[in-house]
Amino acid sequence: MSNGNALEVKNLRKNFGELKAVQGINFDVRQGEIFSLLGPNGAGKSTTISMLSGLLAPAEGDALIMGHSIRSDATAARACLGVVPQDIALYPDLSARENMVFWGKMYGLRGAALKSRVDEILKVIGLVERQRDRVGTFSGGMKRRVNIGVALLHKPQVIIMDEPTVGIDPQSRRHILDNVKDLNAQGMTVLYTTHYMEEAQELSNHIAIMDQGKIVAYGTHDELIRLVGEQARIELTLNTEAGRVLDAWRTVEGVSRVSAEDGKATLLVNDSNRVLPRLFESANRCGARINGVDIQEPNLETVFLHLTGKALRD
């Protein structure tokens, strides 16, 4: 693509009956970068991915993958794309090698080229010794490796990874994150969806925060943090119902946002050192006792809370 974008999303929309799953989103992904779509469950990330990868037809809008429209030039667009689905999508009764050979054929690879590429990927994912074993006998981590390996067979220019670390152990998660960085280092553009803020922070050049089908913020990590200024996030645990105390805290100088859930109050404050004593005082006057305090410096979770009024993992 001449403008340097691997992916351009233009006013993409998708409805499921009354539900507006994706409401006219726009973003661009530069070639060679890692771009994260960050948002809670139900934000519309997977629906967006499904439209980009050809699973769902958009109601409106379009996207260009390496210059190919997903609506008018879908086959070419999919040929440039590797997709790592959230759930393992492999044939359990075929061996690792058989799976790769089949999927390679589906991407148009044949003969000696297919064979050598399969050998290469098996080496990359570290499953050469187990290549003849059926995937159904593999551990979860091994299956994930094959799952990723399949997406790399045809050397895609863009790879989409849909929440690849959900439900796996920390070691495997670490392995996957390192893999993503390696792929990017080889020149691959990565579109990565997650609801883990720390993953988006660690991996991404650019992040789009999604909620309720819309992109509520977009930029680099630092740009997003600046949206909330120097505001810190304070979590306070009370011994009583928060009701009156919350009202009181909203009037405290330096407090910009207050919310409560499950007996915990979450506040965005300008200067935690100055504001905290005032919060204690205010709670005392209301007859409430603060049992726990947790102060977090500005991060994407804070940004999300600032923009949407709810926690990222709600």
Next chain:
Amino acid sequence: MKIFDIALKDLIRSLRNLFAIGMMLVAPILIVGLISMAFGGMNSGKVDLPELKVGVVNQDVPPAGLPSMGQAMVDLLNDPSVSSWLKPQAMPDETSARSAVDNQKIGLAVVIPAGFTASLLAGKGGSDLVLVQDPTLTVGPTVVKNMAGSLMDGVTGARLALGMVSQSPAADSKTLQNVSSQFQAWFTNFQRTLYHSPDTALAISAPAANGSTPASAAQNMMGLVMAGMMVFFAFYTGAYAMMSILREEEEGTLARLFTTPTGRTTILAGKFLAVFLMVIIQSLVLMGAGTVAFKIVWGAALPTALVVMAQVAAAGGLGVLLISLVKSSRQAGPVLGGALTGLGMLGGLFTVAVNMPAAFDMVTRATPQGWVMQGWRMVFTSGQMADVLVPCAVSIALGVVMFIIGARIFNRRFA
């Protein structure tokens, strides 16, 4: 090429599924094998009877100067020609004979009453043979009953013939004895030949189908039974093979296929091809097994090939249609089981060896299975192309229609 890759992948997965292999190949062969064992060596033309122990109570005392018909009965039961399966033993009285049957020490008791000879030769009733059998046995006792009946018929015939001879002016005791001996010799030989000779006195065979070797009625019946099972399981295979699309949907691999640069039409076509290939392979394996294991003669090549094609088309088409109406593989099991069994029954697949009423024949034509089975019937009876054309044409047409409807539903579902 991708169509074949997808079809081959589905074939490999099916062939690695033990349950699928069991239902597609093992079950029909086992069922037909059981039926074949139950009917013994019908296909070889010989009937091997299971051993039968017979208790004989001979209370007959013939009138002076007359041969003992009771002893003739005993001699018949002890004849060398039946010694391979008939094991007679003398018993003192009817009570002990009945008790032996009740305790299953013997399978049949033959009680020859006193006065048997006299009443038989006089042509009067009143002293009939009493046969007491184990109710769980059928074939052996029936054969003995037929032997006894045959003897009594023979004696009656001889009595009538001798009666006529005796009225001749030239008849004397020597002539009568001569006639009697000749008749006895002929009758004994006839009995042996009727029941236990490789060249049976009475043979029933079906007319030879054009281009094939003549088959006995029993062989044709086995062929029809095998064909009925093959048709039933072919339709099962057609539906089961198509279930792969539901399984892939649940495994997530179908969605992944849709993200590749492989068109939906290609993906569905590959799956449909796998269905038809599975049914073809199954049909050929079962036909081969039928020939090797049960000596089934399938008939002339061209009509048989046409019926196999019709079977494949109908089974594949119905499979595609049925699965297109089902949402998940869990739902598919009971739906398919019920639908296919019901249609199989209505199609007459389980009553091939039974003469059903004409009205039932009409019912079978309402099902694709019924039309395919009709094709097989034509193969085994007339074997003429002209006779198989109509059922095959209808089967193929039904298959095509069902396939088109099912394919459209799938296209809309995965659009």
